Each structure stands twice: as structure tokens, then as C-alpha cells.
Amino acid sequence: xxxxxxxxLMERFAALVDALVYTRxxxxxLDLIADYLRTTPDPDRGWALAALTEGLDFPAVKAGTIxxxxxxxxDPVLWTLSRDFVGDTAETASLLWPEPPGDRLPPPTVSExxxxxxxMTRVSVMSDLPRLLDRLDATGxxxxxxxxxxxxxxxxxxxxxxVAFAQAFGVPVDEVEEYWHGLEPPYTxxxxxxxxxxxxPDTENxxxxxxxxxxxxxxxxxxDLTQYAAEWKWDGIRVQLVHAGGETRVYSRSGExxxxxxPEMAAALQFPAVLDGELLVRGSxxxxxxxxxxxxxxxxxxLGRKSVSKKMLGEYPAFVRLYxxxxxxxxxxxxxxxxxxxxxxxxxxxxxPAERFDLSRIVEAQDFASLTALRANARDDAIEGLMLKRxxxxxxxxxxxxxxxxxxxxxxxxxCVLMYAQRGSGKRSSFYSDYTFGCWDGDPDEGAELLxxxxxxxxxxxxxLKWLDRHVRNHTVNRFGPVRETDRSLVFEVAFxxxxxxxxxxxxxxxxxxxxxxxxxxxxxxxxxRISALKALIRD
Amino acid sequence: xIADFSWIRSEPHGIHILPADSWIDPVHPVAHxxxxxxxxDHARGGHGVTVATPETLAIMKxxxxxxxxxxxxxxxxxxxxxxxxxxxxxxxxxxxxSAQILLEHAxxxxxxxxxxxxxxxxxxxxxxxxxCDILVTEATFGLPLFIHPPIAEEIGKLIARLAANPDRCVLxxxxxxxxxxxxxAELRAAGHHDPIYLHGAMERMCRLYQEWGIDLGxxxxxxxxxxxxxxxxxVICPPSALNDRWSRRLPDPITAMASGxxxxxxxxxxxxxxxxxxxxDHADWHELTRTIEEVNPAESWITHGREEALLRWCELNxxxxxxxxxxxxxxxxx
Numbered sequence: 001x002x003x004x005x006x007x008x009l010m011e012r013f014a015a016l017v018d019a020l021v022y023t024r025x026x027x028x029x030l031d032l033i034a035d036y037l038r039t040t041p042d043p044d045r046g047w048a049l050a051a052l053t054e055g056l057d058f059p060a061v062k063a064g065t066i067x068x069x070x071x072x073x074x075d076p077v078l079w080t081l082s083r084d085f086v087g088d089t090a091e092t093a094s095l096l097w098p099e100p101p102g103d104r105l106p107p108p109t110v111s112e113x114x115x116x117x118x119x120m121t122r123v124s125v126m127s128d129l130p131r132l133l134d135r136l137d138a139t140g141x142x143x144x145x146x147x148x149x150x151x152x153x154x155x156x157x158x159x160x161x162x163v164a165f166a167q168a169f170g171v172p173v174d175e176v177e178e179y180w181h182g183l184e185p186p187y188t189x190x191x192x193x194x195x196x197x198x199x200x201p202d203t204e205n206x207x208x209x210x211x212x213x214x215x216x217x218x219x220x221x222x223x224d225l226t227q228y229a230a231e232w233k234w235d236g237i238r239v240q241l242v243h244a245g246g247e248t249r250v251y252s253r254s255g256e257x258x259x260x261x262x263p264e265m266a267a268a269l270q271f272p273a274v275l276d277g278e279l280l281v282r283g284s285x286x287x288x289x290x291x292x293x294x295x296x297x298x299x300x301x302x303l304g305r306k307s308v309s310k311k312m313l314g315e316y317p318a319f320v321r322l323y324x325x326x327x328x329x330x331x332x333x334x335x336x337x338x339x340x341x342x343x344x345x346x347x348x349x350x351x352x353p354a355e356r357f358d359l360s361r362i363v364e365a366q367d368f369a370s371l372t373a374l375r376a377n378a379r380d381d382a383i384e385g386l387m388l389k390r391x392x393x394x395x396x397x398x399x400x401x402x403x404x405x406x407x408x409x410x411x412x413x414x415x416c417v418l419m420y421a422q423r424g425s426g427k428r429s430s431f432y433s434d435y436t437f438g439c440w441d442g443d444p445d446e447g448a449e450l451l452x453x454x455x456x457x458x459x460x461x462x463x464x465l466k467w468l469d470r471h472v473r474n475h476t477v478n479r480f481g482p483v484r485e486t487d488r489s490l491v492f493e494v495a496f497x498x499x500x501x502x503x504x505x506x507x508x509x510x511x512x513x514x515x516x517x518x519x520x521x522x523x524x525x526x527x528x529x530r531i532s533a534l535k536a537l538i539r540d
Numbered sequence: 541x542i543a544d545f546s547w548i549r550s551e552p553h554g555i556h557i558l559p560a561d562s563w564i565d566p567v568h569p570v571a572h573x574x575x576x577x578x579x580x581d582h583a584r585g586g587h588g589v590t591v592a593t594p595e596t597l598a599i600m601k602x603x604x605x606x607x608x609x610x611x612x613x614x615x616x617x618x619x620x621x622x623x624x625x626x627x628x629x630x631x632x633x634x635x636x637x638s639a640q641i642l643l644e645h646a647x648x649x650x651x652x653x654x655x656x657x658x659x660x661x662x663x664x665x666x667x668x669x670x671x672c673d674i675l676v677t678e679a680t681f682g683l684p685l686f687i688h689p690p691i692a693e694e695i696g697k698l699i700a701r702l703a704a705n706p707d708r709c710v711l712x713x714x715x716x717x718x719x720x721x722x723x724x725a726e727l728r729a730a731g732h733h734d735p736i737y738l739h740g741a742m743e744r745m746c747r748l749y750q751e752w753g754i755d756l757g758x759x760x761x762x763x764x765x766x767x768x769x770x771x772x773x774x775v776i777c778p779p780s781a782l783n784d785r786w787s788r789r790l791p792d793p794i795t796a797m798a799s800g801x802x803x804x805x806x807x808x809x810x811x812x813x814x815x816x817x818x819x820x821d822h823a824d825w826h827e828l829t830r831t832i833e834e835v836n837p838a839e840s841w842i843t844h845g846r847e848e849a850l851l852r853w854c855e856l857n858x859x860x861x862x863x864x865x866x867x868x869x870x871x872x873x874x
Contacts, residue, residue: 018805021805021808021809022805022808022809022813022814022815022816023814024795024812024814074684075852075856077849077852078683078684078849078852078853081683081846081848081849081852082683082684082685082849085683085685085804085846086685086804086806087806088805088806091804091805091806092685095685095687095803096684096685142805155809429804429806429807429810430804430806430807431810
């Protein structure tokens with residue numbers, strides 16, 4: 001059976017996935033991926049790379065498909081309890097999959113598995129996928145299900161995979177990043193360029209996503225304002241608008257194409273350019289009339305929609321507040337300083353429809369102390385905080401120390417009572433790590449009740465998580481599937497950025513970015529805050 | 541049916557034998573306790589009288605530095621408690637000295653398994669199936685995904701990793717009572733006779749095992765040796781020391797952990813484990829269900845662990861069962 005030695009085999013990919021799961025160091029992971037990419041043929045390595053970076057989609061295979069297959073093979077209650085404990089559908093299924101009787105058929109290669117998965121329909125998948133799973137051991141099944149359902153979640157970011165690719169073939173990672181977005185798996189032209197010294201993939205006339213420049217949080221440092229310029233940090237979503245080859249695309253921060261949700265923006269840029277800005281909805285909530293933006297809540301009505309009605313377009317008109325320009329009329333200006341790019345941006349503004357674009361204002365301050373005072377008042381204007389950009393910084397992908405800083409205003413705080421807990425997934429698998437907490441709807445000593453006001457799953461250390469997990473287990477009064485109701489004895493100090501009216505919640509309010517700030521095991525539950533206190537912080 | 545057993549009751553902090561006013565594995569100090577085995581969450585100190593196997597009492601004396609009130613009972617031996625209750629200690633196969641406790645009263649029989657396993661273990665006698673009316677069973681690994689592989693496979697992985705990295709050491713996190721000694725004994729059985737290095741917290745328990753006649757080969761303390769001596773060696777420490785500063789003195793350790801939880805990838809990741817070894821001193825899903833079938837009790841009481849799934853299995857197999865809500869037993873390090 002010489003196929004067992006084929007380097008493109010699914011089992012080799014499975015071994016890579018497993019080794020990545022258990023490897024701690026970033027360098028160790030890079031070595032593993034780079035070695036795999038160097039020693040695996042096309043197109044298997046391209047498919048593997050796409051799977052690692054969550055780039056594969058097989059419409060016939062969803063998490064629900066796996067659940068359906070398992071329900072045919074194991075009692076649904078036992079499946080749910082197992083899935084809930086493991087925190088990962090693929091791993092649970094790979095462990096509970098019944099071993100086929102007799103000898104196993106030889107395992108597939110990665111590309112054979114991909115071809116088979118692509119050929120499956122919603123009907124045939126129920127018999128075709130089991131046949132494929134029967135050819136693999138538990139480790140292979142885990143890798144196959146992960147690959148098939150399109151979410152690896154094994155701690156490999158797309159960025160890490162790209163760095164590994166660059167390392168494997170000795171090419172610059174920024175170039176890899178840039179070409180990557182224009183190509184489809186299995187990225188054969190990318191490998192041809194990097195591994196065989198072929199011509200670089202043609203990207204000139206494609207509306208490609210360019211990696212964003214990101215900011216570090218500013219920690220207790222003071223900056224010299226002659227070197228740094230300040231802008232408000234607006235509470236929308238960061239977007240990139242790209243016009244090339246006669247097409248315009250709107251990309252979210254993760255590089256997702258959201259043009260379909262914002263057709264008015266896709267229509268508004270009509271010359272070759274790549275622009276960076278904040279997507280907002282018209283209103284007066286942020287920064288008053290001058291700020292001209294509605295709350296994040298309003299923007300949320302527009303997010304995640306495949307298509308958008310005329311009514312939505314009218315009620316929640318979108319616009320982009322521009323921060324930066326990356327490419328203008330075919331000229332790549334990323335190498336210029338921020339100040340020079342800013343001048344280009346200002347000169348370009350008249351070419352854009354004013355209805356859809358404005359310019360992020362520079363915040364003028366004499367010195368750092370007066371900037372601090374401006375930031376402190378920002379809450380009244382419902383702005384997230386400040387951005388500080390080094391005046392001579394080029395536009396570079398990712399977070400570079402010393403170039404850009406975000407300086408969020410201090411969070412709001414409120415004391416809430418833990419009501420429900422749910423097990424987490426990934427790193428938190430099997431720990432009760434997702435908490436729903438509430439505030440009192442009146443005076444707790446006169447029979448008021450707790451109403452849920454939010455949910456948080458971060459803000460605590462690993463040690464605190466262990467403690468919280470034990471607290472939940474020892475204070476459970478009710479179980480609803482994966483959710484435990486606790487005896488409502490524990491107080492959390494919850495930090496959050498803002499709070500808004502919400503019809504979706506019984507309490508009538510919804511928090512933005514709630515996180516556990518402190519565990520107040522010293523505080524009795526009846527001393528937690530009331531909903532009225534939370535409502536007083538609304539700036540809608 | 542349950543009413544017939546009004547003489548035994550599960551309470552949050554232990555199992556209460558009412559006519560004898562005695563408790564099994566109570567988590568708070570009581571006047572009279574029966575203790576199944578020496579793990580700290582089952583064998584608390586400070587009871588008036590503690591009835592247990594001589595091995596378990598020796599382990600407790602090591603931990604609490606006193607054997608006041610100790611009353612040894614050998615395997616197979618029965619003792620009379622107050623109120624017409626007889627207790628018999630039967631091997632449970634979990635760790636040195638571990639026992640199931642058979643309670644008899646007015647013609648009725650209850651077996652409390654304590655923690656147990658059905659796999660062979662060179663450090664303790666095997667579990668014995670004991671017919672009874674009520675079986676109080678543990679359920680630490682009570683989910684169908686927990687199927688422990690043969691220990692020889694896992695020991696093989698450890699030895700292979702050691703051979704592939706002669707300049708490093710493999711640091712194995714293992715529960716200081718039971719797991720550590722079993723891993724050492726299985727390494728010896730697999731032909732690994734090099735000195736094995738121990739974290740200081742392991743030393744006394746290993747010595748106790750040796751005093752009870754269990755051959756662990758040559759053991760050395762990490763503190764007595766320099767880094768180079770430990771290259772290519774197995775080092776054993778408690779799980780809590782795995783990611784501790786302590787391990788910096790070791791030669792580029794590969795982090796391993798011997799635990800049933802290692803079956804689940806994320807559990808290994810949470811511990812930063814590079815080499816997961818699925819080695820458990822508890823019964824896996826097949827062992828739990830097989831034991832209920834073989835003991836064939838009128839009713840099973842399921843405690844500490846994943847009670848819901850085992851309860852569901854009983855329901856699917858038309859077996860009477862219920863879950864007990866005991867608190868305070870910790871299984872995280874198995």
C-alpha cells in the first residue's frame with residue numbers, strides 16, 4: 001500500500017493539526033507549518049493552508065450536518081452532554097464516531113478529501129461523509145471535520161499561517177498578505193511564485209483588501225504632540241473602501257467583503273483608490289450635530305444583512321469618516337508619512353460625494369494635559385476615545401510599536417449579580433466561563449427581581465476562572481441544557497464602554513463591551529446596582 | 541424502593557449511615573468516618589474515628605502527621621458498626637489501599653465504590669464485583685467519549701518521545717498519590733530502568749509505596765542533581781508544578797501530563813501540555829457501564845462527576861438510577 005507514504009495524505013495534515021494543537025511556542029508552530037508547506041505537493045498544501053486560515057467552505061457540510069450524523073449513531077442526549085463537555089463539535093464527533101467493522105479503506109489525500117466534500121449535496125452528505133470518516137482514525141476524523149466545517153479554531157491565526165508561508169519559502173510576508181486576498185484556494189499561483197520563483201500573481205486590477213494598520217493601547221504614557229496627531233476614535237466599524245478594475249468593495253476589519261450590506265457606500269467611490277475610515281450612520285448621537293454620527297446601535301441595524309431594503313437605506317443612511325488613504329489613482333502612498341498622506345486625503349475630499357464621506361477631524365490641543373482634559377469630556381459626546389498617530393509614520397500592516405495608539409476613555413462600572421453561566425469553548429472548554437448577570441428592577445429588600453442586563457466572558461485571569469467555575473458548580477440551582485442557573489449570590493463589578501436602550505432585552509438596556517472588572521465576593525447581592533442606575537448612564 | 545433504604549442517605553457533604561451515625565468520605569470532620577481511599581478530597585483529617593485499610597491509614601498519617609482514632613480494616617474483613625450495620629472493605633483498584641465499602645443492614649446490601657477502575661494496576665489489587673441492592677458509583681469520566689487507551693500505548697509514547705530527544709527531559713505531571721507511582725511502575729514494566737527524577741512533593745509518597753512492597757526502581761530527587769544529569773530522563777512532578785518556575789531548572793523539558801482528561805485536546809492545551817498521556821485511575825465509560833451491568837443492582841446512585849450521562853445510560857437501559865448531589869470532591873488532577 002504505497003499510498004500510505006504519499007506526502008499529501010490526510011493523515012499527515014491531521015498530524016500537523018494535532019502537533020499545532022500541542023505546540024506552545026509561536027516559533028514552534030511556524031516551523032511545523034513551514035515544514036509542511038515545503039514538503040507537501042500542490043494542491044494538497046494549498047487546501048491545507050486554506051483550511052488552517054479558515055478559507056474553505058463546503059455548503060453541504062455544516063456543524064448541523066455533523067450533529068445530524070451523530071444523532072443517527074448515538075443517543076442525542078449523550079451527544080449533547082458530550083459536546084457540551086468537550087466544547088468542540090469536531091472533536092466530540094471524532095471521539096464518538098463508531099469504528100467501522102473490518103479493515104479500514106486507505107485514507108484519502110487532502111485534495112481527494114476536498115474533491116469529495118465539494119461533490120457532496122445536502123442529501124448525499126449523509127452517506128458520503130460517513131464513508132470518508134470511516135477511512136480515518138480519530139485524529140484524522142478530527143482534522144477532516146475541522147477542514148470540512150470551515151472553522152479550525154486551533155489557535156492558528158491567518159496572520160501566523162502567512163508568516164509561516166513567508167518563512168517556508170523566504171519571501172516577504174507583506175507581499176504574501178497582499179497577493180493572498182486576490183487568490184482562491186488552493187493558491188497555486190502563490191506557491192508557484194514563492195516556491196518555484198514564478199511571476200508574482202497579478203493583483204493590479206483587482207479590488208483587493210489591504211491589511212489594516214492597527215494601534216496599540218496607550219498605557220500610562222505621555223506623548224509629545226509635536227510628534228503625534230490626535231483624532232477622535234469614533235464608535236462605528238473600521239472599513240476599507242477599494243476601487244480597482246471598475247469595481248468597488250467595502251471590507252470590514254477582518255477583510256470580509258460587506259459591500260452587499262452597504263450598497264450606497266460601494267456606489268460612492270468611483271475612482272481608483274484604497275481608503276481607510278470609520279463606517280457610521282448619520283445622526284447626532286456621537287459628537288453632537290458637528291459629529292454627525294448616530295450611536296453604534298443604529299449602525300448595528302445595518303450590519304450582517306445580505307441585502308438591504310430602501311427603508312433601511314433611508315432610515316439608517318451610512319457614511320464613512322475617512323482616516324487615511326493607502327492607494328490613490330493607482331499610486332501606492334503607504335510608504336509616505338502620515339502627514340503627507342493626510343494632505344493627499346484632504347486634497348482628494350472634493351472628488352467624493354459629501355453625503356457619503358467626511359474627513360476625520362484632527363483634535364487640536366496645546367499639550368498632552370489639555371488633550372487629557374478633552375478626552376475626559378469625550379463621554380458626554382459618546383465618543384470612544386482618542387487615536388494618536390505618529391506624524392511621520394508610514395502605513396504598515398498590523399500593530400507596530402510606537403506608531404499608532406488608541407486611547408480609550410475610562411470604562412463605566414456597575415455592580416451586577418451573576419445569574420447564569422455557560423461553558424466556554426476553545427481554551428475555556430469545559431469551564432463555566434460565559435456569565436449572564438443582572439441588576440435589580442427595584443429595591444431588593446422589598447421583593448424586587450434581578451433582570452439580565454448583559455453577558456461577559458472575559459476580564460478575569462485563569463486563576464479567577466477556576467475559582468468562578470467552582471463557584472458555579474457549587475452554587476447551581478437549575479440546569480437548562482448547557483446553562484446553569486446559580487443561586488444569585490455573587491457580585492461582579494462589570495466594566496463597559498456605553499449603554500443603550502434595547503427592545504431585545506427584558507431589562508430594556510444593552511451594554512457595549514461588557515467585561516468582568518472585579519469579582520466582588522465581599523459584596524452581598526442585594527447591594528448590587530439597580531437597573532435605574534444603569535439607565536441613568538444612557539446617552540442615546 | 542428508595543424508602544426501603546431509609547438507613548442510608550446521601551447528604552451534600554458525604555454519605556450518612558444513619559443507624560451507625562457514621563459517614564463515608566465526609567468532607568467535614570465527624571465523630572465516625574469510613575474512608576475509601578487516601579486522596580485528600582475523600583480522606584479529610586480530624587475525624588473522631590477513621591475506619592480504612594491499613595494502606596489508606598498510612599497515607600493519611602503521612603499527610604496529617606497523626607493516626608489518632610485510626611481503625612484499620614483489611615481487604616475482605618468485616619467490622620460491626622453501631623445500629624446493626626456491617627461494613628466490609630473490598631479492593632477498588634484505584635490507588636494503593638483504595639476500597640469499595642459494602643454496607644449490610646437488615647438483609648440489605650449497599651456498595652459504595654469510592655473511586656475505582658477496572659484496568660490492571662501493578663500498585664494495587666484489582667476491583668472486585670460485589671452483588672448488592674444499591675450501587676453508589678463514581679462517574680468522574682462518565683461520558684461516552686472517555687475510553688482510556690491501554691496504558692502500554694501511552695507509556696510507549698512517553699518512551700518514544702524520550703528516545704527522540706536525548707538532550708531534553710520529559711516532565712510528567714501526575715497526581716502525587718497513585719498516578720505517579722503507577723506511571724513509574726509501568727515504565728519499569730516496559731523495560732525503562734534508568735533513574736527517574738522526582739519533584740520534592742513526590743518523594744514521601746513514593747517512599748511509602750516502596751515500604752508497602754511496590755518496586756519503583758531507582759528514584760532521584762531533582763534538587764540533588766544538576767541539569768545535565770537529567771537529560772534524556774523522565775521527571776515526575778505534581779500537575780500544579782508543570783508550568784511553575786520550578787521547572788526552569790530542568791533541561792528544556794517536554795511537558796507531559798498523565799490524566800484521563802488528556803483525551804480532550806483543549807484540556808491538554810489549558811495545561812500547556814505538549815505530550816498528553818491518557819492515563820487514568822478512574823473507570824472510563826465502558827468500565828462504568830460494564831460495572832453496573834455486572835453488579836446488576838436494583839438501583840444505582842451516581843455521584844461526583846458527569847452524573848447526567850450515566851443517568852441517561854441507565855434510563856436507556858431500563859435501569860433504576862439517580863444522581864446524588866455531593867459537593868467538595870475534586871477530580872481535576874486525575
